Amino acid sequence: MxxxxxxxxxxxxxxxxxxxxxxxxxxxxxxxxxxxxxxxxxxxxxxxxxxxxxxxxxxxxxxxxxxxxxxxxxxxxxxxxxxxxxxxxxxxxxxxxxxxxxxxxxxxxxxxxxxxxxxxxxxxxxxxxxxxxxxxxxxxxxxxxxxxxxxxxxxxxxxxxxxxYKEWSGMPAVPQVSEACTGCGLCAEKCPARAIPTGQPDTTDPSRCILCMRCVAICPQQARALPAPMLEALRGKLAPFDAERRENELFL
Ligand SMILES: Cc1cc2nc3c(=O)[nH]c(=O)nc-3n(C[C@H](O)[C@H](O)[C@H](O)COP(=O)(O)O)c2cc1C
Structure with missing residues (x-):
């Protein structure tokens, strides 16, 4: 090696x-x-x-x-x-x-x-x-x-x-921004898709956003989040998958 x-x-x-x-x-x-x-x-x-x-x-x-x-x-x-x-x-x-x-x-x-x-x-x-x-x-x-x-x-x-491969065309939403946003611009700087304009970090370009969740995860003010109804629906749909521990798999 x-x-x-x-x-x-x-x-x-x-x-x-x-x-x-x-x-x-x-x-x-x-x-x-x-x-x-x-x-x-x-x-x-x-x-x-x-x-x-x-x-x-x-x-x-x-x-x-x-x-x-x-x-x-x-x-x-x-x-x-x-x-x-x-x-x-x-x-x-x-x-x-x-x-x-x-x-x-x-x-x-x-x-x-x-x-x-x-x-x-x-x-x-x-x-x-x-x-x-x-x-x-x-x-x-x-x-x-x-x-x-x-x-x-x-x-x-x-x-x-x-x-x-199975078809998947993404999810029709972008993170929403609350009044807690201070405009620090960290999300715009770190967005892998360049979907957040530097001068307007309280917005998201839906044509670029891939919903990767980085901006939501890194915002120091927790000012970014998915729309609550979408999040609730997803939580309900995915809760059964949390019932038991899934195991890692290796293919050699
Ligand atoms: C848009 C999106 C779609 C996802 N789809 C699936 C999925 O189909 N199955 C699954 O088990 N996890 C899914 N996940 C969870 C991610 O695969 C998982 O959290 C992964 O660790 C994210 O990688 P990262 O932390 O390096 O960004 C999805 C996450 C996102 C943001």
Whole structure:
């Protein structure tokens, strides 16, 4: 194994990044991160000796279209990849197969794949995930992946999912802004979609917003939130998925 795992993530509220770091910890002593949420990130051509962990969230059982679009500018160039789909306790459906297919299309060799849990960034089911139990399990997954790579295996794992992928066209809403907004502009600066105008941070451009929840999560005044009726309806719909603990899965 190399001394460094390269992690390429799209992680608006940090869940996918957290689980990727836990997985990488079992694989190598050092990590180097590349941030697909940053619209300015310079796409890289990886080296055939690189091991790249690519992590992104499930949005409606698919990879976020913004992540797909950005990832298509990066080149695997024969590097070995680990695909990680991170989901909030409902289901990951076609997220992992879509990510694996995409990575192959970009010239990576997908040597391992994982479907991993993180707190749901909208309704907060799977609350507190990844927790200590996840941390131990992800460390063990990382060591299993490293052992496979050390053995020089070229076998690529089969991953769950279907072709054609399920349809998902997003949710028809944007966060609302309350009077608590001080206009500090942090949300505008950090929005991965550039959907919040710098001069008018109390607004959101619905044609750009992907409802990634970053602005809601980072607002120092908690001034941003989804419309209450939508949130209530989603909470009701997703509550049954919180009834039992879902487990992380590794495909080697
Ligand atoms: C727009 C949107 C759609 C989502 N769809 C799903 C889903 O289909 N299944 C699921 O289990 N979690 C879903 N989630 C939860 C995220 O996959 C989960 O919280 C993930 O950890 C978010 O990644 P991040 O914290 O790196 O932003 C969704 C979250 C958002 C914002």
């Amino acid at each position: 190399p001394q460094t795992i390269k992690i390429l993530h799209f992680s608006p509220t940090g869940g996918a990044r957290r689980v990727a770091l836990l997985l990488a910890k079992g694989m190598a002593p050092n990590v180097r991160e590349y941030d697909l949420c940053d619209p300015q990130a310079e796409p890289t051509v990886f080296h055939p000796d690189d091991v790249v962990l690519v992590a992104g969230p499930a949005y409606g059982g698919r990879l976020p279209a913004m992540m797909t679009g950005r990832l298509k500018k990066w080149q695997g160039n024969g590097a070995r990849a680990v695909a990680a789909a991170v989901y909030g306790g409902r289901a990951y459906e076609d997220t992992l197969i879509e990510l694996s297919d995409l990575l192959r299309g970009q010239g990576f060799r997908v040597m391992a794949a994982a479907a991993l849990l993180a707190e749901h960034s909208i309704v907060h089911i799977a609350a507190g995930r990844p927790d200590e139990q996840d941390a131990r399990q992800l460390g063990a997954f990382g060591r299993q992946i490293a052992a496979k790579l050390d053995h020089g295996s070229q076998e690529e794992p089969a991953v769950p999912g279907s072709h054609p």
